[in-house]
Amino acid sequence: MRRGGQLRTVESKPLEETSSRLARFRAELDRLRRGSNASMYHWLGAHITEHNGTQGTRFAVWAPNAVEVSLIHNANGWTPGQDVLWGSDSGVWSGFIEGFGQGDAYKYAIRTQTGETLEKADPLAFYSERPPATASVAWDIDSYEWTDSDWMIRRASTNWLERPISVYEVHLASWKRPEDGSKYFNYRELAKQLVDYCHEMGFTHLELMPMTEYPFDGSWGYQATGYFAPTSRFGTPEDFMYFVDHCHRNGIGVIMDWVPAHFPTDAHSLARFDGTCLYEHSDPRKGFHPDWNTLIFNYGRNEVRDFLLSSARFWIDKYHIDGLRVDAVASMLYLDYSREDGEWIPNQFGGRENLEALQFLKDMNVELHGQFPGVLTIAEESTSWGGVSHPVYNGGLGFSIKWDMGWMNDTLHYIRREPIHRTHHQNELSFRMVYAFTENFMLPLSHDEVVHGKQSLLSQMPGDYWQKFANLRMMYGYQYTMPGKKLLFMGCEFGQWTEWNHDSELDWALLGHEKHDGLRLFIGDLNHFYKTHRALFEADFDPTGFSWIQADDAQNSTYAFVRTSSDGVEHIIVALNFTPVPRHDYRVGVPVSGFYKEVLNSDAKIYGGSNLGNQGGVYSEEVPCHGREHSIAVTLPPLSIVAFRPISAKPTPKAAASAVPTGRRKLSE
Structure with missing residues (x-):
């Protein structure tokens, strides 16, 4: 990332570029407190802009219990307390840093009420350093020129429930890897290869396993730390925009896995963000997920609710994503999910339903379907909860589609x-x-059916x-x-013998063998048969x-x-x-x-x-x-x-x- 020269904080009160802008900013902060701001990414985070004729970056971060918040970066030697942001009654700290621009890495140094200083990545960063580095990166995401207007117009007027949807689920890091020994193809290279392959095979949509930034490869992206940043493993935000744009221009929809059910405990991330349980519940009976050793969002807190609603909206608004497959919905619905008696707290009526999570899911679906006609929301929900894909006005959760886990298991x-x-x-x-x-x-015949010792689908079949x-x-x-x-799921179309390994590419060497080629041809013909x-x-x-x-x-x-x-x-x-x-x-x-x-x-x-x-x-x-x-x-x-x-x-x-x-x-x- 770029390492600039000496930077300085503008001395006048931050964000007072104009009185009208300040008034609007205050109004947005008030909406944040009330839980009615689903576009936080316009105001919080790092925004490269101009202030009084000077180029720089405006920063804003929610940390209501912090004693002090400062920006640490290369030019100040990553030293806390030098570039101090301004606090406000809303709990948002903000400021403008002159000369800070595209590609500059940063974190927030948050001094807590106990005197500890925490170094945190920006929860609303648009870009991050490539893992294992964990700093956020200032980036302008509004400069890309989209060329998918025809697709977007058609999408808005399409009833996808009456159209063919054949999804190819892909983990970008292990679909294919470069022959030169480098670990990944970039987004632009993957765009061409995957679009060509989807056309050849007849799939209508790609589903990408989580693209939100994540630190640990072994989580496959399901433990996110950057809810507004596409992972930098494969390139820049513009590169990912190109990926989606290229898919659309070639008639392929893009669905993305999205994980509002839990988040990891990594020190640079959301956990105890300002020294308190800000995004998570303080009581582990509500705030800790025993299955994944992760933390559970406090869906009843307005600002947390808006953070997640804004993230869902962001990917559709800024990246033209066609649908979100919401992971682990079942774990959100029940307070006693994976818990024994005494390990969970009933709701206000004595029941096991997570009422705050239910309301969040309904709000999310109402927001997305209302603002973005033609966008799909898909629930991975494994229980018998009724009405998951029924409209909210009819008593449902409002998802477009629900995975039929019963069909898959049976x-x-x-x-x-x-x-x-x-x-x-x-x-x-x-x-x-x-x-x-x-x-x-x-x-669904997804990645979950070919991991954790289950073997590949081909190996699960009986007989010779x-x-x-x-x-x-x-x-x-x-x-x-x-x-x-x-x-x-990728690889199932040509019959891998081994179960999926996220650390290596698919067994493409199997192509050229009669039975594997025949199976792949059959999937291609099935897609054609289905669509026609x-x-x-x-x-x-x-x-x-x-x-x-x-x-x-x-x-x-x-x-x-x-x-x-x-x-x-x-x-x-x-x-x-x-x-x-x-x-x-x-x-x-x-x-x-x-x-x-x-x-x-x-x-x-x-x-x-x-x-x-x-x-x-x-x-x-x-x-x-x-x-x-x-x-x-x-x-x-x-x-x-x-x-x-x-x-x-x-x-x-x-x-x-x-x-x-x-x-x-x-x-x-």
């Missing part, structure tokens, strides 16, 4: 079983439809080498054809968009269902065979008569399958089945998913077409 429990045992657990998959339309669900790939293709096909938006058939996404959250054909053939471990578009015109018939035994002339009831074209077959040779199929499709017959007047007799390949679409005319026969994939071009290696 599906993996079932698919891990040897096929011979699946006959005894038929309801593990069918149970999901009992609750499937109670929320707006996303079906061939069966493992067949099971995984079938599971992905099941995910993409069930109601709900989709999410897949309205029946698979328009009515994801409406029971009219799904109906079982049969879900009780436990003897054969088969399922069949139909997906229907919102206007009732398009139908996709899906059948799954969860055994390694082919099922010939397997009869499935269908909603209309006609020719049923085979539009998806996970057993196609190009995917690594046995190439067993239905010769391009089958005609329906007037044979009642499954409560329907017409039915089709189909071949279900071993460990496979097949899908059919009714069409009005018989297609031209294709030579040697024993299996019909989606017809998408083969992916490049």
Whole structure:
């Protein structure tokens, strides 16, 4: 970072550039006290500006219990007490430092009521030194010229709940790494590579694991210290803006993981910021998280609430982020989360609900949806709490979408079983439809399923080498054809054998091997198939968009269902065979008569399958089945998913077409 010459504090009262500006600043501080300021980043933090014709940086930090706050930096030898900020009744300390500018590193030296001096990073810093260094860095984030206006206009008018959403979840530090031995690609390099890859694979959105600055690589970003600073590991704020901009210009949405549930105890961060429990609760029964050894925000304090609301708003406002996936929502909802009796404090009504956190989440969703139409808020919430994705005005929490952790757990429990045992657990998959339309669900196969000894998804599959790939293709096909938006973690698309390691890149060397290439091709074709058939996404959250054909053939471990578009015109018939035994002339009831074209077959040779199929499709017959007047007799390949679409005319026969994939071009290696 830049190391400037001698700097000095402007002697006149700080922030009195004009009387109108001072009045506005005081008004913002009053809003902060009242808990109605969700744009603190305009006023607090370090802002490069001009004061009485002099270039410098205006600083403002909330530290109401401090005795003194001064700025420490290179030019004053990082010596406390030299560049002292002005205090105020609001608890905000502020001042203007002449000559302090772009790239200069700093911290606040906070003298506490006990005489201790704490050196703290700026809670609202826009940029930070690259870890393991921990100082904040002055940076102008308003100079980038955005070129994504077409995307932003479309986003605001799009009802994403009725559009295809297929998310590729990425940890930027370990997706790919440079061949020259350096640890990371920068944001601009990653932008081009990831956009090209998403286009090749057909994903609609990227989900980035937390980009907020964090000190410890092993936390994967989930223990943030900079709630307004993109991590400097991959470049500058402008570099990250370019990343988002490039995604948008190429039709890819960007979702970011965001963590308001807890924060780390690092000395330079928010913990006991002014010598008191400012951001956290003082009582560990409310303020300490036993699972992660972290601190829990005091959601009932206006200034803390506004700090988090401002952070959520900031990423959408300044970085054009398309959605926030809020991590660990369940831990926020319950006061007794991961606690035994006597380790938690009931709310004012004697209950276990965290009323302040609930109100914060509602306020966040109302703010974001009201100010930024088309932006998604996604909850990682693992309990049966009702109404997570219902509007706040209707008694819900207001999220756009909720992760369906029940679907993920039930599906993996079932698919891990040897096929011979699946006959005894038929309801593990069918149970999901009992609750499937109670929320707006996303079906996640995320990083959490391939770490901590769980092994990779491919390694979790039962059977021999061939069966493992067949099971995984079938599971992905099941995910993409069930109601709900989709999410897949990086590396799962080509079948890593080892579980994810944040310290190294994905096993790209597996590409070039037939089965891995086939699996990756299948995911690409699934995305194409999903995006081009309205029946698979328009009515994801409406029971009219799904109906079982049969879900009780436990003897054969088969399922069949139909997906229907919102206007009732398009139908996709899906059948799954969860055994390694082919099922010939397997009869499935269908909603209309006609020719049923085979539009998806996970057993196609190009995917690594046995190439067993239905010769391009089958005609329906007037044979009642499954409560329907017409039915089709189909071949279900071993460990496979097949899908059919009714069409009005018989297609031209294709030579040697024993299996019909989606017809998408083969992916490049």
